[in-house]
Amino acid sequence: MSEPDPNIGDPVSDLADPVSNIGGPRPVIRQLDDAAINRIAAGEVVERPASVVKELIENALDARASRVEVFVADGGKTLIRVTDNGVGMTAQDLPLALSRHATSKIDGSDLLNIHSFGFRGEALPSLGAVGRLTIRSRTNGGEGCEISVSGGAHTAVRPAALTAGTIVELRDLFYATPARLKFLRTDRAEMQAISEVVKRLAMAEPFVTFVLTDVSGGKSRVTFRADGETGDMFDALHARLRGVLGKDFAENALAIDAQRDGVHLTGFAALPTYSRGSAVQQFLYVNGRPVRDKVLIGALRGAYMDTLSRDRHPAACLFIDVEPTRVDVNVHPAKSEVRFRDPAIVRGLIVSALRAALAQAGHRASSTVANETLGAMQPEQTEPRVYQMDRPTGGIGPAYRPSGFADMAQDMSGRVEMIEPNDGPRAEEHPLGAARAQVHENYIIAQTETGIVIVDGHAAHERLVYEKLKTQMAENGVAAQALLIPEIIEMSDDDAAQLLAVADELSRFGLTIEPFGGRAIAVRETPAILGEVNAEAMLRDILDELSDQGSSTLVQEKLEAILSRIACHGSIRTGRSMRGEEMNALLREMERTPRSGQCNHGRPTYVELKLSDIERLFGRT
Missing domain, CATH: 3.30.1370.100 (MutL, C-terminal domain, regulatory subdomain)
Incomplete structure (x- = not known):
């Protein structure tokens, strides 16, 4: 029998070695407390202040609000307040609203038939776990009430004075998880992200009034306002896009209205000559929900395939309405991604509808082409213009010599x-x-x-x-x-x-x-x-x-x-x-x-x- 090799360790002792990767005491399974669970959930739902604004505005829209006001201080780090005139909540509703997976949007029997923005019941308890949250609400004809939660600890419900609707106020975001604050950007960058969220939701709801106010430093400044539009859906949407994306987009956008196999596509898509250097003006919605979906983005790109070079991007605001059972919105914590049951139908509809609209536009080019041309033709004004009729009638000095076509001929090509x-x-x-x-x-x-x-x-x-x-x-x-x-x-x-x-x-x-x-x-x-x-x-x-x-x-x-x-x-x-x-x-x-x-x-x-x-x-x- 050969002697054991001294260079080879004992496999039994190696397993017991606490330094070994697989050694050490057996890990014990523990049940986390509610505070830890809410902070973990907040890490998925509340990425930055803009995520908070998105969740609260969507709650207001689900509550059938016709007016939503957002107040922000220091890029949302110290204050986010969202006020709406929706249906409100009762004193019995408030504690439930702060419980995880408590929601009025669904009954839990069918997660593939969702008609609302929210349905998880995670936003409010997550916010209460990482910041100082106060909710004031009143139903039409009911009494106002208020509840607060700080770092997961609730107060009792108490009376409050306010008109019908709800006010949700979040102060000191991430105070309970200060490490998250280090990952936030500057106040200006966070405010810009909040503004983009408000604008995206404002485009989805043209009949609702949206107001965004910056109250940093004790000063109040309205940075975005979109009053509710009237008329039919297309007219209201066109007016809202004019207010949000600007006059140039509205003037150069083609109306889209097409339907196939139960999928309805509406919205506006800009002419190819109104293209952008990046995808900053691409807004896609599924059942009113703003999404970023690679199928939809690829379809939009394909529709403009032979009218744009690869370094240019089309501008469009498109809405896809489909039976909720044919699209799964429960695939991402922030609900920004969806999964279609028949993605080929949706893609084909977008490509064919947009190509048909571009073909019907015929020879039309964007009005911005003329504006850019006029801008390029404007002469530089180093001194005030002096026209011929303004010059003195007598005694033209040697420095001035009238020039005619003969003088210009040598310079013409x-x-x-x-x-x-x-x-x-x-x-x-x-x-x-x-x-x-x-x-x-x-x-x-x-x-x-x-x-x-x-x-x-x-x-x-x-x-x-x-x-x-x-x-x-x-x-x-x-x-x-x-x-x-x-x-x-x-x-x-x-x-x-x-x-x-x-x-x-x-x-x-x-x-x-x-x-x-x-x-x-x-x-x-x-x-x-x-x-x-x-x-x-x-x-x-x-x-x-x-x-x-x-x-x-x-x-x-x-x-x-x-x-x-x-x-x-x-x-x-x-x-x-x-x-x-x-x-x-x-x-x-x-x-x-x-x-x-x-x-x-x-x-x-x-x-x-x-x-x-x-x-x-x-x-x-």
């Missing part, structure tokens, strides 16, 4: 082709007017009844050719080239199943895949227009999109990118002189073609300047 108005006496009545000149062999100057239009001839023709090619592809299908030897790609079972589930959709774009036994997939055909394709790399990219967004538009994007390049090379080149008939024909075709107001990358194809704007440039107003 390009060539102007004047066009006689031979296309009818009222050609200016067309939306894009009648062509009058071409400058620099590219830009068409057209006269309308109310001003002028400057058209980028190359960009406009590029969009026209591109739309024709897309129409032809849709009508005739995508030509596929069969591979002489099918490419066999090995992948995991889940990846193979994901790809085969969308095989029919991929085949519409000329990419044919089939199962090849086990975990392999055979690529039989690829789109002919793409030429030689790395099929494995393409399928991996499609898988990434399916995992990230629930659907893939990669093949369609590649095809449309090729068509876009073909359109670019096949369009009118800069530097070519055009006859008057050609220019007017181009203008008329732009008026008939969907999405002709922007090129394939989202840039405007024309700028319209009103006569009043031009006169203002020359100081004639």
Whole structure:
């Protein structure tokens, strides 16, 4: 029998070693007290002051309030007060409201049929566990009452004087968990987050009045106000968006109203030429609840796919209404994420509805294009303007010499082709007017009844050719080239199943895949227009999109990118002189073609300047 190796320890003694990872005394299961449970729950529900404001406003809306006022001090760190004129609570309700999982929103029998903002019953007890919370409430015709909780300790209910409604006041947020305070940002940043929350909820409820007041430092300053709108839903929502997002968004937004398979989509989506550098103006709601859902964001991106470059983001405020049993809102503590039973239906509705709206907008471009043009044309004013009529009539000094066209000729570049108005006496009545000149062999100057239009001839023709090619592809299908030897790609079972589930959709774009036994997939055909394709790399990219967004538009994007390049090379080149008939024909075709107001990358194809704007440039107003 061999001697034991001294370098190998005794396995029995190692297990008993308290320093070992798996050694030591057996852990004991303990029941946490209510205070600890509430603080843990608060860590999920109350992330920052903006989370508190969101929960309290949603409670007010669930209480059918028509007016909600929010008062904040020091970014919400020292004071958050939300006042509403809702149905209120009785003296018997107040202690229950501070108990975990006590709610009036649901009865607990069906968590998939939720019609309210709140339903967990966690917000108020969580707030009472980490701050100093006071609730005052009165029902219509009842008596006012008040209760307080500090660090989880309740007071008795006592009488209070107030009108019908509820006032919830939270002071010294996170005083019971001071470590959380270190993770908060500056007062200004927290106030900005609170303002964003109030604005998002204000857009969801256009008939409700919202007021946000900053009371820091003993001063009171209203930072946001939106009075309740009147009229039908679309008019009220449009007016509310004008007040919250600004006049430019309201003027350049298209109304959306579409329905499919029990899913109703409403709202407003902006023209592609009113795009943003980031997704700051994308607001998505499901049954009135603001959400951040990758399926919805991907669908919005897909709807603008061939009208915006990848570094630009569409602006939209969209509302999806669906039967509560077809969407699960109980998937995130902050209720900011949802899960659809049929995500493909929702995504398809968003893409088709927005593309139809953009197509119906025709040649329309955003009004901000003209405003930016006017801003770029404003001369720098280093000294007050002196017009000719204001100059002294006699004794013009040697420093002043009147200049005419002859003096300007040497500084002018390009060539102007004047066009006689031979296309009818009222050609200016067309939306894009009648062509009058071409400058620099590219830009068409057209006269309308109310001003002028400057058209980028190359960009406009590029969009026209591109739309024709897309129409032809849709009508005739995508030509596929069969591979002489099918490419066999090995992948995991889940990846193979994901790809085969969308095989029919991929085949519409000329990419044919089939199962090849086990975990392999055979690529039989690829789109002919793409030429030689790395099929494995393409399928991996499609898988990434399916995992990230629930659907893939990669093949369609590649095809449309090729068509876009073909359109670019096949369009009118800069530097070519055009006859008057050609220019007017181009203008008329732009008026008939969907999405002709922007090129394939989202840039405007024309700028319209009103006569009043031009006169203002020359100081004639």
